[in-house]
Amino acid sequence: MADEQRPGFLFVTCQIGAEQALKQELAARWPQFRLAYSRPGFLTCKLPPEHRLRADFDLGAVFARARAFSLGKVAGSDPEELAQAVWGLYTGPLPRRLHVWQRHTQGLGEEGAAAPVSEAAVEAAERIRRHCPYAEKLAADADDPRQPARPGEWVLDCVLVEPEEWWVGFHQARSVPSLWPGGVMPLQLPADAVSRAWLKMEEAVRWSRLPLAAGARWAEIGSAPGGATQALLARGMMVLGIDPAEMHPAVLAHPGFTHLRKRVGQVRRREFRKIRWLAADMNVAPQYTLDAVESIVTHPEVHIRGMLLTLKLIQWELAAKVPEYLERVRGWGYNVVRARQLFHNGREVCLAALQKPFLRKPLRIGKNLD
Numbered sequence: 196m197a198d199e200q201r202p203g204f205l206f207v208t209c210q211i212g213a214e215q216a217l218k219q220e221l222a223a224r225w226p227q228f229r230l231a232y233s234r235p236g237f238l239t240c241k242l243p244p245e246h247r248l249r250a251d252f253d254l255g256a257v258f259a260r261a262r263a264f265s266l267g268k269v270a271g272s273d274p275e276e277l278a279q280a281v282w283g284l285y286t287g288p289l290p291r292r293l294h295v296w297q298r299h300t301q302g303l304g305e306e307g308a309a310a311p312v313s314e315a316a317v318e319a320a321e322r323i324r325r326h327c328p329y330a331e332k333l334a335a336d337a338d339d340p341r342q343p344a345r346p347g348e349w350v351l352d353c354v355l356v357e358p359e360e361w362w363v364g365f366h367q368a369r370s371v372p373s374l375w376p377g378g379v380m381p382l383q384l385p386a387d388a389v390s391r392a393w394l395k396m397e398e399a400v401r402w403s404r405l406p407l408a409a410g411a412r413w414a415e416i417g418s419a420p421g422g423a424t425q426a427l428l429a430r431g432m433m434v435l436g437i438d439p440a441e442m443h444p445a446v447l448a449h450p451g452f453t454h455l456r457k458r459v460g461q462v463r464r465r466e467f468r469k470i471r472w473l474a475a476d477m478n479v480a481p482q483y484t485l486d487a488v489e490s491i492v493t494h495p496e497v498h499i500r501g502m503l504l505t506l507k508l509i510q511w512e513l514a515a516k517v518p519e520y521l522e523r524v525r526g527w528g529y530n531v532v533r534a535r536q537l538f539h540n541g542r543e544v545c546l547a548a549l550q551k552p553f554l555r556k557p558l559r560i561g562k563n564l565d
């Protein structure tokens with residue numbers, strides 16, 4: 196990208212409530228960035244002059260949902276004029292796709308957060324597409340939020356921060372979240388899902404890109420009532436569910452599922468001998484989850500290749516400890532370890548870990564292998 200196309204600002208979106216955690220992360224990872232304008236769920240940073248950041252650079256922020264180089268905002272009450280003004284402001288590379296979404300304005304309710312691609316966002320995207328001065332360069336379905344960008348494609352981003360205030364920017368698609376408007380893949384809870392944890396597991400599997408094949412054996416600690424298990428079973432996985440609580444009968448009846456109705460601490464280590472993948476989603480503090488997982492994966496007869504762990508941030512202050520949690524998991528011999536606050540996470544993060552190549556033994560060398 197030519198220098199004149201390197202804008203001086205970045206905008207970043209996050210879950211409502213996660214702003215402080217995100218600011219802390221950015222301050223630690225990018226001390227040269229200066230926080231500028233911010234609203235709940237949306238913040239902008241002034242980048243250092245002469246920065247050489249690529250448009251697909253890794254922000255490395257667990258609490259960032261989406262980010263783009265920011266070109267500023269357009270404001271007004273007529274959406275047609277706003278859509279036109281978006282192109283007046285746009286100086287990024289010619290985009291193939293349009294990512295238009297709405298800033299979150301509410302925290303998580305019973306039903307989770309409202310999808311960022313709201314009706315208003317769909318209408319705005321359609322208007323922006325119509326006003327595009329070089330429409331032939333856009334993908335035919337450029338404004339369809341169900342179609343992901345392809346890695347490498349340029350994307351125009353437009354966040355409806357307020358109905359009459361749209362922020363415009365761009366990014367280059369690369370990571371899984373960056374393929375979708377607002378970093379949120381469209382998932383529909385199946386009618387037969389027994390809990391909303393189905394969404395959390397499905398998003399975790401897709402985001403993490405763990406190399407899973409049908410028939411893979413999972414243990415899931417904290418499996419009841421079983422939505423997450425259903426997501427794994429639907430992919431042809433075998434699941435050993437560990438939970439003192441009752442599993443839903445529909446999950447119990449599945450031939451690929453076995454229930455150990457116990458607390459994880461009561462399960463003998465040999466139960467894990469054939470297990471290669473581990474999921475944990477207990478309603479306990481991260482320290483407890485990590486202690487329980489450590490005692491399993493570091494056992495000499497257990498060979499866990501990869502994990503998806505939900506770490507509950509019982510208090511927001513625990514957000515500052517996420518880097519320590521990642522480091523601890525690396526210390527067990529996992530060399531690809533990442534975390535993200537998924538769209539379907541509550542006040543929690545998803546940690547994905549993989550041993551690559553699979554050495555069948557945790558190394559326990561106590562330091563980062565990256």
Ligand SMILES: C[S@@+](CC[C@H](N)C(=O)[O-])C[C@H]1O[C@@H](n2cnc3c(N)ncnc32)[C@H](O)[C@@H]1O
Pocket residue numbers: 389390392393416417418419420421422423424437438439440457458459460476477478479
């Ligand atoms: C958030 S729910 C799990 C939701 C589940 N993954 C689903 O898909 O429906 C948390 C679960 O953790 C279980 N749990 C808490 N402490 C546990 C422990 N020490 N061992 C095993 N399960 C535990 C609880 O019984 C509860 O069912």
